[in-house]
């Protein structure tokens with residue numbers, strides 16, 4: 001689409017204003033929290049037009065809600081997409097992204113270096129609940145995706161910057177593989193955020209987020225979103241849910257009738273309607289407030305993370321640091337290309353000791369919070385082997401990059417000297 | 432003028448000016464795109480006249496259908512063309528010759544040669560756009576579905592502004 005006029009606003013301006021016009025009903029300057037389940041119809045004709053998708057408006061907050069819609073438009077704008085569908089969590093966004101593409105027996109090729117929760121969702125629940133088969137490949141060589149594609153493959157799935165290993169994917173090369181196969185590339189952009197990386201500019205069709213992390217940014221609301229680039233033509237025979245008559249809407253063909261907006265309208269009219277994982281208006285409100293300061297926060301998150309990574313690298317109790325922002329990272333070149341403004345604020349490092357030292361580390365820090373989240377104003381720490389990954393065997397821990405020596409941190413926005421001093425004190429206790 | 436993009440004010444002005452729109456390639460099939468546009472624009476107060484030889488003798492949303500533009504009893508303010516680029520070009524030139532002031536080709540349809548001819552005859556031409564999407568985008572409705580309007584404003588948007596104008 002060529003909707004963008006030559007003079008477009010900068011990222012910071014759009015983060016604050018896109019989608020967030022004053023409330024049309026009241027003029028309220030901050031987006032109001034529309035804490036209501038439903039919206040009255042003017043008359044029966046209006047109701048019919050709304051239910052037939054012939055009129056754009058609000059019916060019921062499982063499908064659309066004015067507060068949530070502001071966040072959808074804002075994030076779609078920041079990612080350079082045509083529209084977005086907010087969900088109750090990042091995991092729900094992943095289901096909603098795949099739901100229109102996949103049927104029982106269909107296949108997904110995914111990076112094997114994904115957030116551990118996504119690996120579980122893909123490997124265990126998707127096949128069992130939906131009959132979707134997922135093949136995992138090493139994303140470091142884009143050829144691996146091509147080799148794993150079969151006639152039943154309906155999408156490729158990667159993380160731009162993977163949680164937690166400091167892995168950066170060659171988005172353009174993998175998008176080219178997807179294009180050649182006539183299937184979309186889906187990119188989880190949670191760790192990078194659109195401030196650091198905009199996968200659609202590198203050829204991605206769909207972008208998903210856990211808005212729980214840096215987008216909401218304050219550790220106070222779980223949420224997710226699917227954003228469509230509007231660039232994929234769903235009528236190539238592989239995506240009947242979008243191209244064939246939909247019985248729930250009198251035989252409507254979404255791709256024919258809604259063109260480049262089909263995926264987003266389907267996401268609300270079928271995805272949220274039938275699966276039901278909608279975002280709560282209060283969570284949308286808190287996330288909108290978070291996104292307004294995204295640029296400032298990410299700049300500082302990245303600066304603090306880089307300083308912390310450099311400090312850790314020089315500490316005698318630390319064996320290695322996996323941060324793509326360090327020049328000796330194997331992903332440094334890809335980070336410079338895809339994350340020119342910073343390599344994010346979440347990474348792992350290895351202790352010279354093992355399991356006992358890992359436990360002692362997370363129990364000795366005082367400023368860091370010991371918990372299972374990332375992307376908060378607060379600095380966060382976790383020892384995967386004793387927490388998130390404790391059900392895995394030694395081989396499983398190795399494959400997941402969660403050996404007993406591994407510590408993951410999410411560097412927050414406290415004074416960087418205080419963050420470093422806290423780690424230094426805890427590391428020195430390991431002796 | 433360039434047809435790679437259109438300023439928002441230009442499209443807003445066109446949609447504010449026109450009242451009667453001839454829909455070439457109209458349909459009475461309620462799930463086709465041209466029906467959605469006809470229905471939506473009718474609800475916004477535009478008069479949408481169906482033009483399609485296959486619909487002669489029928490009505491769409493209460494408006495009598497005509498076989499071609501030259502059969503219309505009065506000149507519309509705009510034609511919205513739901514045809515492929517080649518066929519749309521011929522319709523655009525015909526419309527301009529009949530003196531229709533605004534010629535609109537749907538999203539995905541562009542014919543620069545025909546546009547230049549129609550413009551030489553005095554018509555305003557918009558291509559590769561949908562008037563329903565543009566209306567919804569410019570008057571604040573489209574964001575309700577999570578669509579990116581690409582509009583930044585600090586004004587309280589009058590959603591029904593165009594309807595009031597006409």
Ligand SMILES: Cc1ncc(COP(=O)(O)O)c(C=O)c1O
Nearest residue numbers: 089090091115163190210212223
């Ligand atoms: C990269 C990534 N994707 C997806 C998720 C899942 O998001 P949520 O916890 O909001 O369901 C997470 C959560 O940790 C994540 O880090």
